[in-house]
Amino acid sequence: VQLHESGPRLVKPSGTLSLTCAVSGDSFSSPKWWSWVRQSPGKGLEWIGEIYHSRSANYNPSLKTRVTMSVDKSKNQFSLRLTSVTAADTAVYYCARVRASAAGLFDSWGQGILVTVSS
């Protein structure tokens, strides 16, 4: 399986960050969770949230009010939307597949995309 993140690499403060993860080698027709994780400069990894193939979602409580995830089964991709961004949201954003047999275990990752929040 391969995952590839895409989207704008520069977002203005107070704007909306929108990213897409294209998945190849796996199908959204089989039930599993798909996730987003980020890494701010000089910091560790932070789980953002996850979405199920049937469009149920769970979000990190610290980001819950600003995050929305969605799935497009026809395109075999899922998306992240983060509103009201600030410089603190500058990070490398990774998409990942959650192992079907183990909730919360990320067994495949994309290479990541650096998104900078700046005017």
Next chain:
Amino acid sequence: DIQMTQSPSTLSASVGDRVTITCRASQSISSRLAWYQHKPGKAPKLLIYDASSLESGVPSRFSGSGSGTDFTLTISSLQPDDFATYYCQQYNNFSWTFGQGTKVEI
């Protein structure tokens, strides 16, 4: 949230060394702990899951142990390809959390 604390933050080692990284959880997570290897500009790679199970395709020099709150990742004989940052992650309690990382450098 469960806090994951790794030590050391940085580890200097040589090829052939035995390397041990520790991870401590702020409360019991049973054995639901994973270890990932991360190199700059690359996708993180799952090495160990369920604290001690080796992911398919991962060299046997990597091993994991522990349960409850204390865990270790051991590299039995460090190879040039192993210089990277290693993260532990708990998946026992929602929301999932990571350690701050251990950079293994020459």
